[in-house]
Amino acid sequence: MLHNYVMIGRYYPITSRIHNMNPLSKILCTIIFVVLLFLSNDLFFTGLITLFVILIVLMTKVPLKIYWQALKSLKILIFFIIIINLIFNVEYQTIIILVMRLILIVLYTSVLTLTTPPTEITYGLEKFFTPLRLIGIPVNKMALSLSLAIHFIPTIIDQASKIMKAQTCRGINYTTSKIKDKLIGFKSLLIPMIINSIKKADILAMSMELRLYNITSKRTNFRMNKWGFFDTYMLLVHSTILILLIIREVML
């Protein structure tokens, strides 16, 4: 029921070259891509980046309708962006670039979440932030919090789905358009969710303590995510496009 509407952490379990990439290289590529996208200020370059994203989307082998689902949720936001920019007399070219940026960011981040299990993303983030340890930032604590939060997303979705079903049996209509009914529905979902989540967090903390979990001790990772040729290749492709764009901007 609820799973159909939640796109967060929806890993699509198939095999493709993008799926097999190291999560760290995927995160690095995503960051470079975001910088790239915000530096491109003309239609020609945005068009080229669009072709590049389409190529990557096709390489993932994930059905296009899954990407379409993610894009569909943007329609209201895109509508508002267009209307507000038209009100302020912004050029058509700029509006198109703004809308394309939004669409491309959603598509690219969907590539990351659809081809990487949430736990692997956490691993990638932990590796990415490792240098921050040198300046005293508790990366391992942050990684643990993030990892636990991501691990609990399916549990929380299941729980929300269960509570929604139970409240539906008691007459709550979650699809209603009336604001008052929407608020009652929200309350009936939120309060049990908070109470149950706090209880679960408490039990989890106790069970970790019982198993002598120590946050300060040094840990190794059980994953063997190897950096392959394709990771270097993709990172080089992204970096090259970024460098070319910077040179073009400087020369212009």
Add this chain to the structure above:
Amino acid sequence: MEIKFENVGYIYNEKTPLAKEVLKDLNIEIKPNQINAIIGKSGSGKTTIIEMINALIIPTTGRIKVDNFLIEPEKRIVNIELLRFQVGLIFEFPEEQFFNSTVEKEISFGLKTFKYKTDEINKRVKNALQMVGLDESYLSRNPHTLSSGEKRKVAITSILVFNPKVIIFDEPTVGLDSNSKNNLIRLIKMLKNKYHKTIVIVSQDVDFLHKLVDYIFVLSDKKIILEGNKYEVFSQVEKLKEHGIGVPKIIEFTHKILVNKGVKMGYRDEIKDLIKDIYRHVT
């Protein structure tokens, strides 16, 4: 009230790589005014079946008749609220769905949603409380501060206020002590005998079911592999074990006597009757 499954199938996450078929060509007819049970291993699709009776999920193939309602794929159910009113569903750990500050608000919540008048709400709340054996002093209490047995009773009351014709229990004994279990058995028997409700229970607690149910459906490999009254079903010890389903301890004991000593004991509901039989046999 007629509940009939005709060639029902259900696939979770249909048309995705995570697709999982849990039910296939299922045909069930729930016996009215009886206590029906659906047993099977975890993940065999028991909860899916009961959620379909209430149209919380819609079958991917086949159809379900619930009184005058027809639940089938891609068809809108007219007056679905009435169906939900007539079929009460009590989920596993129902107390986890409490969100009101008093027992009274919690119980009357559903009726208020259906726009009942205050007098009628008060009358129904008192009747429902009486049915589960709680007195009116509970109405002003915070539901989160009650014992697990009491919480379960309040959760059941919040469904009984609708006066449904069918009451479905999903794993009702989880987290209950033996005293609360016995109270629950008494309550469910009373709902059937005194108020003529049709009861459907999904549970893995075969000892609890053995004391209670009239008719059993055994679910395995996406379909019903065995059905009948409790004597017929639980006497098939080997078949049940083959499908990873436990049998009540009392049946297990008589079966062991038969296998090891070759003595056939009668089918008994209560352990004290079985002990009398054994004593008679020995002397």
